[in-house]
Amino acid sequence: MHFSGFRVIKEALTGHKGWKPLWRNPEPQSSYDYIIVGGGGHGLATAYYLARTFGQARIAVLEKGWLGQGNIGRNTTIIRSNYMLPGNEPFYEFSMQLWEGLEQEFNFNAMISQRGVLNLCHTDAQRDAFRRRGNAMLLAGADAELLDAAGVRAMAPFLNFDNARFPIKGGLLQRRGGTARHDGVAWGYARGADMRGVDLIQNCEVTGFRIEGGRVQGVETSRGYIGAKKVGVAVAGSTGRVMAMAGMRLPIESHVLQAFVTEGLKPVIPGVITFGAGHFYVSQSDKGGLVFGGDIDGYNSYAQRGNLPVIEDVTEGGMALMPMIGRARLLRVWGGIMDMSMDGSPIIDHTDVEGLYLNAGWCYGGFKATPASGYAFAHLLARDTPHDTAKGYRLDRFARGYVIDEKGVGAAPNLH
Amino acid sequence: MTRLSGGLIDRSRSLNFTFDGRKLTGHPGDTLASALLANDVRLMGRSFKYHRPRGLIAAGSEEPNALVELRGGARQEPNTRATVAELFDGLDARSQNRIGSLRFDLLAVNDLFSPFFAAGFYYKTFMWPKAFWEKLYEPAIRRAAGLGSLSMQADPDAYDKGFLHCDLLVIGGGAAGLAAAQAAARSGARVILADEDFRLGGRLMAETHLLDDAPATGWVSGVEEELASLPNLRIMRRTTVFGAFDHGIYGAVERVADHLPEPGDKPRQTLWRITAKRAVLAAGAVERHIPFANNDRPGIMLAGAMRAFANRWAVSPAARVAIFTNNDDGHRTAIDLAAKGVDIAGVIDSRDNVTAMGSYPVFAGGVVSDAKGRLGLTQVEVTQNGRSQWIDCGALGVSGGWNPNLHLASHHRGRPVWDEALQSFVPAKDGPPGLIVAGAANGQGSTAAALRSGAEAAVQALGELDITATLPDLPQAEDVVSKPHALWHVPGRGRAWVDFQNDVTVKDIKLAHQENMRPVEHLKRWTTLGMATDQGKTANVTALAIMSELTGKPIPETGTTIFRPPYSGVSLSVLGGGNTAEHFRPRRLTPTHHWAEAQGAVFVEVGPWMRAQYFPRPGETHWRQTVDREVLATREGVGICDVTTLGKVDVQGADAGEFLNRLYCNGMKTLKTGMVRYGLMLREDGIAWDDGTCARLAEDHYVVTTTTAQAGPVYRHMEFARQCLWPEMDVQLISTTDAWAQVSVAGPNARRLLERIMDEGVDISNEAFPFMACKSLTICGGLRARLFRISFSGELAYEVAVPTRYGNALMQRLIETGADLGATPYGTEALGALRIEKGHAAGNELNGQTSPQMLGMDRMVSTKKDSIGAVMSRREGLAADTRRLVGLQPVDSAQPVLAGMHLFTEGAAQNTETDQGWITSACYSPHVGSAIGLGFLARGDERMGEVITGANPLDQQQVALRVVSPHFVDPDGGRLRD
């Protein structure tokens, strides 16, 4: 079924009787060419691109709960390609370009909104680092502008320019950055994959891998054994648990990141703004809630919930940066499990088990990567070679000394 | 409507307030909601999506409709529930989310187009033309969306944070909570009783039940009086416990001054972190409504709320009301209102064979199937035995049973379980450890059961702490449990609202089912059900039940949802606790701060520190003038700079040398007593982490310095090494950063200046005290000090350390004593320029991505010993990295050099692949006479003299740069050693 304004009008006039299920609820087949473990954003995007771009068939996505249950269902919806390192920036810019055509391509309005991402700096050293980063972005074909304090003030006059503990010196602006409706992205990919014959199987938890002679044969699931020629795992947050079933230890720790939304407010914040002297980033959703976040709680956790000190810390940051939000009320706090990798960058690679592939380690920046991650993972699965922009995301880069450490904090997952 | 009789309001005084500019009056004890009803105001808000006219649904904090903007100016507060806004004299409230007046909201046009706005419609349209989303559709949607508005000004009020500890926290001051608090307090345990209301009693104040044959308010007052007399119990009214966190920690907000016109000298609100060994959740229950066509007309409300307004606040929303119920509870409302003289149009009870419990008409087996009255209810349609009739009424109370208010019990993600007998979800057993749920929140909703379960919960909780509490004598109370008939909605063709605020109707749920958005999380996200300010307190269970009807699966198999903190909205101001603006983080001041201030220094934030950035003199019009002067004064005379912010760690013990040997990549064990060595610390992954100096004051005593930024982390790391890696070593550490003031004295006149403050017999001649020497000595007539001959600037230089309290005096003495030598204070800007001229790496170079190889220091990493990071620094990827630290100088000395420029071979294409490095630090060098920079350049060490391009595409700049040694000043180091 093709979605369009005309269709909406037609259905409205005929009592909405014609809407079809967004996807089927298929029974799992006995085997597939490709099994993607994890029906979150990255898993669904992988299946979509495998079917659509790489022309593959007999694909299943296995999801232990409901589609989009992963971190795509619980994030702060920011899209951007404002990285510094050559191992990262071309990949995220590729992702941004995929975002830019995505809705028309998969015929689903994911409310991608390029209202800009503004990172603020508060010291000369930060500004120097922003200049390096902004130039790296431009050199990779992305857009970037370095603003001085007056430039920031013109964009966001409501920031604290009067009595800030850490005065705003300027900012790095990416106008093409912005937000997307996170659930819409998951549903768009799911629907697009389903339309191309991918079996999306919900309530199907993978409980083990069948590995014989160093080669994966299939997966054990809560709905029985399913054979597969290739298995791709994209289960951010649960990567450690799932890959332990294949006997692997990984350069990943699971941590909780809390995110926040206020009650609905009339528009106040134009795009995405990040504080450079504290842990706080914010945007305003189309519904009017201020969606914000900060640092991870900082301890290993699979609990999907965090604690009060971080709630206070993040809010303090917000209040310091934009004191006019004080009378808004926090509506909801939620927690997601993050795959915090040892260098803050992801892994898209094959494993030592033939036919078993891994997509993991997205820290708390996986949402913006969803299109490129799916595309690159599909590329790897279909062709057995890494996508050009994802060559650095190898599993052996840690042992060999090719880490991609954007923040420069080393093997300290809770600091990335 | 005039007031009814009775109620807990103080009729002796009147309070003036305004709503949308209308001047109205109420009484102390009123909420804004009750006062509005008393003034015949039923229309209080507009819904989120269709802008439907709305009135009150509830009487408590779960209210989804009557959201108003409160107060004005910078105190403007959006989205306040009228039901929790305590009336005060001068209160100014306005309706919100409308264009035009509340009665004639232009956006109500949305309602006409509602067929087009069905669940999920956004996702299916607005895709073409592509550019229109950001330019047209989205801005229009954003303008229409949102609820109230912010003032765009900083909040002028004060906020506070506090910590409390107790044996038992009782959440909720209704029947169960009061009984729990009474039982617990009598045991002597430390107890906190918190309630969101301004009055204790909870539901008891809304009912007419007798306790021991007397009105319940008497019992409540008695308990209150007793509790107030006990020193071990703290009553916290107006305090909402909003979250249950780990290990018995609860977040609570006390609204200290929200009931006052202005807070005065009080904080407006206080954020409490309550650490409770045990807690009793006695938060009561939230009544369910029953969706039917147009069930959102102003005047249609929950029957329990209608009863609360009548009994506690002595108001009825209309002179003639009807009740729609599926259980006995609705009849109570009819009885109570009738007793107060309200005309009961009838009780429509979905159960067959029910009879009236008082003198009012009953429509047994009937349902309400429609309602009229756009801005206020006028009639409801009653359908009974297939026949429909319209009956007149100005308000309708709806009772669909009660949902336990188990919000906090699910904050640890324990899923509520379905209780078939109660037809509701009750708290799971795996709730937050230490939290016991009692009373209606646990499905024990009769007054007698609530009292009993509250007291029992307290006894049980304290028993777990080995505190003996006994059940108090509880009053006799009603013990009727009304089992609702399972009626989740009234089928029909019109729109029937499930989630009022977000405008989710039964049809939307059907559509979600039709489109296979059936898992409860898909249902919520597709329709926005439960995403409103009440977090679905009034909607979720009903929606689940309707989905269960559609799927044919029982409710528990359809799914459950949990709640997340906060229980109700918490202002960002109070969560920030007042740590805003300049109080966001503490300021650390250096020992010479006040002196520098007196000199007119400009300060800069350096991490937590405030440091002097430069010292402008009269006549200097630009900061560069000042900095150039300070740099030249240092190179030509003597400059003085406070470097106290560097981290200092005292390392003592027999194994101190061996310990440092393992921490630094270069050797420290062989350092001679009385000497200093530069030290490079790696992270265990082989990346350069921090540098500093290591001074050996005695055989078993070292003092090491760290960079300002890493002082904390390096000390932590050293303790890790001492306690966890090499615990058998005899070594002790202490951070002495705050104990010693340290001042750098640099320049050709440095020695001459210092000689003037040395005590008798202290010889600091070049022979006696050569480059890299150190010594404990006395200065200025007996002041103990430490002297280090080290240089960051490339000049003859020393650092002098004295006990912190003498830092200011030392600085003053040096400047005065050295006036004839050109003694000049310099700040961080000159410090930076001096070190760039000398080619010393600092924070911009040591950014956590730099290998020792890149710094040209790989040979420092000893292969003869094991040290942190040594092994990993030799990894293939690090060894293969050819980037090296170089100096860069513009070919045309007028050209700029900027940190953050990227480096390219001259004439090469410029992109990520051809990128050869970047400039880490840059400054204007008075010594060189042009801008200069340091940078990392591929094969940099082999390219001396080559002209390359520095590119700054952000400003379309391209600068020809010559690759030079990073040591712009005195490359041989002669000056250091003179």
Place this chain on the structure above:
Amino acid sequence: MLIPHPLLGLRDAQEFTYLGDARLIDRPDGMAEGAEAAFAEYVYLRDNPAGVHRELWFHEQGDRSWLIVTRDTVTHEILGAELARNVALAANGGEA
């Protein structure tokens, strides 16, 4: 969270700085054969269990003890805390 400090009793977790897996106290010998592989594993690989986890916390705003806390990463329940130095000494064959 509250951490039961073996010397100081229950302390708010905010007083502590977290490091991670307690295996970080078992640092390989940098001079041994195959040290690079041993270090790659030591520095980068983690068990990352969903359940009982032994982990290092530093009492930064307190007595500067490093503790090994045993905590369930699913429920956040804390099962115990020891002085890391004692554990390290015992592991090295010394006296705790």
